[in-house]
Amino acid sequence: MPNNHYFYKSSSQSSLTVRATLPCRAKLDYSRSPIISSSSPIDLIPSSKIGKLESPSSTHNPYRRCIWISVSFLSLAFLLLYIVVSSRNSTSARFGIAIDGGSSGTRIHIFSSKGIMGGFPLLDLKSMAVMRKTPRLSSYLGDPELSEESLVELLEFAKEKVPNDWHKVTEVRLMATAGLRMVEVGLRERILESCRRVLRLSGF
Template identity: 45%
Template sequence: MRRSNARTLPVDFQPKMDSVKLQFRSNAHRSNFFSRISSLSMKQAKGNLWIYFVVAISVAVFCYIFVIARGSGNSPVSKRKFGIVIDGGSTGTRIHVFEFVINELGLPVFDFGKDGLATMRLNPGLSSFSGDPEGAGRSLLELVEFGKRGVPKDYWGETEIRLMATAGLRRLDMGVQEQILESCRRVLRSSDFKFRDDWASVITGMRF
């Protein structure tokens, strides 16, 4: 599988006695100053996107570890396992494909090297399908195919796939939420991966 700072701008504050001079600096100087500010803002925006990406993966990993750890106490030690989490965010839907083993304590040990984690994101988010719930399910088809490319076919039947919807979907009426989730469940049931209906849900607080 493949894995598909902002700096503080130094400002030279002049003493109060020079405040009048600051008011008469040339327009060119002001343009240069604001150009630097704009450049800094772009760097901050890029940094924020990267932070969001890292946080999204971390949350998905944490949720999956929590779920697997609760249910793996009686699992035999295995040389290789896979898991899939679909993170239904407000602006996009991201799939995370994990590779891990169950150690002698019955706990999952994840491999986050280049061959142990693969991620793909598609826009828009599931909540954007409030007027077309069936479209939400169709939007997962490409993500499911990505998951199949990341998991050897012999492992599909034992690889759990879970949908954890957050943020945007929580803001919709319960009836619309359920229609969207049911549309997604139909796709996941036929995905060839291991799936149960309660594995597709809207996450609230710490209820995994």
């Protein structure tokens, strides 16, 4: 007698699928089944009609990280320029600089706006620039005063991107992110004070 393959599909809340090979004319005794309760309605479905189960794709999207970085970068640029432009009530072009003391290094972001429209700055994407310097600021725990040296190269990079006439009116913001928040308060303040000293002499 030929054998057909069937799946038992339970419609109870604890969904259970059991595969078995049974004769076509076999009688099913649900009361003796150690797995499926006879009180649960059961649908007998031929295996040929059951589609393949879809599993979540394990393939990592290589562009997802880039998208999030880009969104974060543009959000930071918009926020900084909005603060700078709105505080000066100007409709002319403006520049803004943000220094991010992160856990993987120190980054400097240069932003530019073409002007203001409807109370919001118009970002000039062509003028934006980023540079990263290692090691991170929190690496100077042994000698916090040396942390200012890591900013010198970053500020020189910013001077090349921002026109000379705009240096004195360009605002620089130093942000202590994850890399510095984990440092003991006293050492962190010494590192930040060393960085402030460099910023005061930078010409911005």
